[in-house]
Amino acid sequence: MRFVLIAAALALSGCTFSTNTAGTQNASGCERTATHNVTWSTDGADDTITTRSDGPTCAQAVVTFVARNSAGDPLWVFASTYYDMTSGGIPPEGAPAITDEQMDTFLAGWANVTLQRSGELPAWREGFDSLSASAQTFSYDTPFDRETYEAMRARNLQMICYAAAVEATQCLIIDPSSHAPIMIVAYGP
Numbered sequence: 001m002r003f004v005l006i007a008a009a010l011a012l013s014g015c016t017f018s019t020n021t022a023g024t025q026n027a028s029g030c031e032r033t034a035t036h037n038v039t040w041s042t043d044g045a046d047d048t049i050t051t052r053s054d055g056p057t058c059a060q061a062v063v064t065f066v067a068r069n070s071a072g073d074p075l076w077v078f079a080s081t082y083y084d085m086t087s088g089g090i091p092p093e094g095a096p097a098i099t100d101e102q103m104d105t106f107l108a109g110w111a112n113v114t115l116q117r118s119g120e121l122p123a124w125r126e127g128f129d130s131l132s133a134s135a136q137t138f139s140y141d142t143p144f145d146r147e148t149y150e151a152m153r154a155r156n157l158q159m160i161c162y163a164a165a166v167e168a169t170q171c172l173i174i175d176p177s178s179h180a181p182i183m184i185v186a187y188g189p
Contacts, residue, residue, distance in 0.1 A: 030058035034107035040160050041174050045070035051107040058098035059091050075181045088166040119156035124149050138187040
């Protein structure tokens with residue numbers, strides 16, 4: 001049923017998919033990938049971080065960050081643009097072209113996530129209304145209340161952190177109760 005609904009939505013929207021005569025996707029434009037293996041979601045099993053660009057040019061590319069477990073199941077997806085991730089915003093008028101080498105360097109760096117433990121995060125000191133007000137270096141944001149945040153920090157869970165904007169980082173843990181990835185904190189200047 002879901003497939004029928006998706007097919008109907010695509011037909012109504014007039015979406016098309018370009019293929020060449022061999023029946024594969026046209027390889028023009030900025031289609032680049034980088035991968036990095038990391039042990040995060042399951043002890044002893046590598047997860048794969050794949051970063052990808054896709055667009056008519058590298059300056060117009062959408063970039064995606066995908067974390068998959070060792071079975072290949074997607075755990076986390078994040079999408080942005082090259083310019084938003086490197087400069088903050090859209091390319092200025094007359095901006096120089098982004099080369100394949102520049103994109104490859106960006107994607108390789110983005111895929112190389114930082115492994116940490118949740119116990120390394122700053123404490124949310126008692127008496128403060130927010131984690132950010134309690135922190136002394138960066139501005140921190142968490143979707144959790146103080147009690148839940150401190151409980152996950154105390155469990156010292158495996159955590160990956162990746163760039164989410166020019167000067168912003170998001171850190172993910174595997175939720176002990178749902179076994180699904182969740183963002184524990186985002187931070188930046």
